[in-house]
Each structure stands twice: as structure tokens, then as C-alpha cells.
Amino acid sequence: MTRHWWGPAFYDWVLAATEARGLADRRRRLLAAARGRVLEIGAGTGLNLRHYRPERVTSLTALEPDAALGGRLAWRAQTLSVPWEILGVAVEEADLPEGGFDTVVATLMLCSVGDPAAVAASIVRWLAPGGRLLFIEHVAARGLRGRLQRAVSPLWSRIAAGCHLDRDTLTTLRQAGLSVSDCDRFALPAAGPLFASCVQGVAWRPPIGEPDVEDRVWRAPRTHSTSAGVGGGQ
Numbered sequence: 538m539t540r541h542w543w544g545p546a547f548y549d550w551v552l553a554a555t556e557a558r559g560l561a562d563r564r565r566r567l568l569a570a571a572r573g574r575v576l577e578i579g580a581g582t583g584l585n586l587r588h589y590r591p592e593r594v595t596s597l598t599a600l601e602p603d604a605a606l607g608g609r610l611a612w613r614a615q616t617l618s619v620p621w622e623i624l625g626v627a628v629e630e631a632d633l634p635e636g637g638f639d640t641v642v643a644t645l646m647l648c649s650v651g652d653p654a655a656v657a658a659s660i661v662r663w664l665a666p667g668g669r670l671l672f673i674e675h676v677a678a679r680g681l682r683g684r685l686q687r688a689v690s691p692l693w694s695r696i697a698a699g700c701h702l703d704r705d706t707l708t709t710l711r712q713a714g715l716s717v718s719d720c721d722r723f724a725l726p727a728a729g730p731l732f733a734s735c736v737q738g739v740a741w742r743p744p745i746g747e748p749d750v751e752d753r754v755w756r757a758p759r760t761h762s763t764s765a766g767v768g769g770g771q
């Protein structure tokens with residue numbers, strides 16, 4: 538168990554303006570794609586929970602090593618209508634089944650893990666073949682802002698519970714063997730110039746052998762179907 542100097546109320550208060558100006562909407566759109574057995578890592582105070590769709594999610598396992606944040610997470614989880622469990626451990630300590638999840642969710646957390654490559658490897662291990670990581674992360678910016686982030690990051694990381702401003706998270710995910718798609722770069726509103734550079738996207742664990750039907754449909758160029766009742770052409 539860890540405990541950050543900032544508590545859950547402070548965390549939610551700091552994020553409130555950013556949530557209101559677009560982050561909550563991004564969470565909603567991202568998590569609409571969560572399906573099956575879902576694992577959320579570094580779930581914090583549970584700001585993602587209200588966006589899961591119970592008709593698509595069969596269970597939720599959430600990892601949160603900070604006891605105080607985990608308390609608020611558990612309080613919010615009571616409103617879930619799917620089976621859930623919260624494990625008070627870090628990714629590095631978690632003992633979860635290999636290939637045990639259809640979806641892994643990581644939002645604003647890969648910036649603060651000690652070893653991003655090891656965490657990415659765990660994500661790959663826990664995802665079923667063809668399963669998806671859904672992510673929103675703040676990442677290194679380019680140019681002058683990026684140089685500023687690199688200069689400030691060591692000090693910031695001490696103040697802010699290990700949060701790094703200059704992570705190249707997409708490269709880390711790709712190097713772990715995930716296939717990144719649907720990636721959107723955006724500026725986080727009301728977040729200040731050092732945090733604003735963000736990515737939102739989906740990363741797949743490649744399926745073994747033939748891709749499943751959903752995967753093929755998702756990747757295929759859009760064509761109009763002539764069969765009635767199969768999403769017919771408009």
C-alpha cells in the first residue's frame with residue numbers, strides 16, 4: 538500500500554475543471570469500447586467508473602495501490618451494476634491470470650509508474666489475444682515545450698508521486714508488442730502547458746492465428762452491405 542500526500546478530495550478537485558472542459562467526455566467515448574472482463578490499472582478515485590456500459594462489461598477488476606484513493610474508488614464502485622473487485626496493489630505486485638481480460642484500461646497512470654516497460658509487459662500478459670488496451674495519457678511534447686518538460690520532470694516527479702512529464706508512452710506500448718490504433722493527440726483543457734500534450738487511443742494485443750470476426754470487421758475498409766439486417770448501406 539502507498540499513500541500520496543494528496544488525498545482523494547484534492548485529486549478530484551484538481552481535475553474538476555479539466556473533467557468539465559472535455560476530459561469526462563473523452564473518458565466516456567473511450568470507455569464505450571470497454572467490453573467483457575475489464576481490468577483498470579491505477580484506477581485512482583474512480584473517475585472512469587460511471588462511463589462503463591453495463592451491457593458490454595461483464596466484470597471489473599481495479600488495481601489501486603493508494604489506500605486513500607482506493608477508498609473513494611470503492612465508494613464509487615458501489616453504484617456499478619456489474620461484479621467488481623478492487624485490489625490494493627500496484628501492477629508490479631498483482632497476481633492476475635494470463636490472458637484473463639478482454640479490456641485493460643489505463644488513464645493518466647502510465648506517467649507515474651516506476652518502470653513503464655514492465656507495466657506494458659504486464660498489460661500484454663493479462664490481455665487475452667485480440668484484447669484491447671484503452672488509454673488516455675499525458676506524454677512528452679515536441680519542441681520547446683518538450684525540452685521544458687525534460688528539465689522540470691525530475692523535480693515534478695518528486696512532488697507529484699512519481700508523475701513524469703516526458704514519457705514516450707506510445708513507443709513503450711509498441712515495444713511491448715501492442716498494436717496502437719485509433720490514436721488521437723490532443724491538448725488537455727485547463728491542464729497547463731506542461732501536462733497538456735495527451736494521447737487517447739486503443740492498443741491491441743495481436744490475436745493468435747486468424748483474427749476474430751470483430752477484429753476483421755473493425756479493420757476492414759467500410760463497404761455497404763446488401764444483406765438486409767446486417768448494418769445495411771445507408
Ligand SMILES: C[S@@+](CC[C@H](N)C(=O)[O-])C[C@H]1O[C@@H](n2cnc3c(N)ncnc32)[C@H](O)[C@@H]1O
Pocket residue numbers: 578579580581582583584585600601602603606626627628629643644645646649650651
Ligand atoms: C494521476 S492518477 C490517475 C487516476 C485515474 N486513472 C484517473 O484517470 O483519474 C495515477 C494513479 O496511478 C496509480 N499508480 C501509480 N503507480 C502505479 C502502479 N505501479 N500500479 C498501479 N497503479 C499505480 C496511483 O496510485 C494513482 O491512483
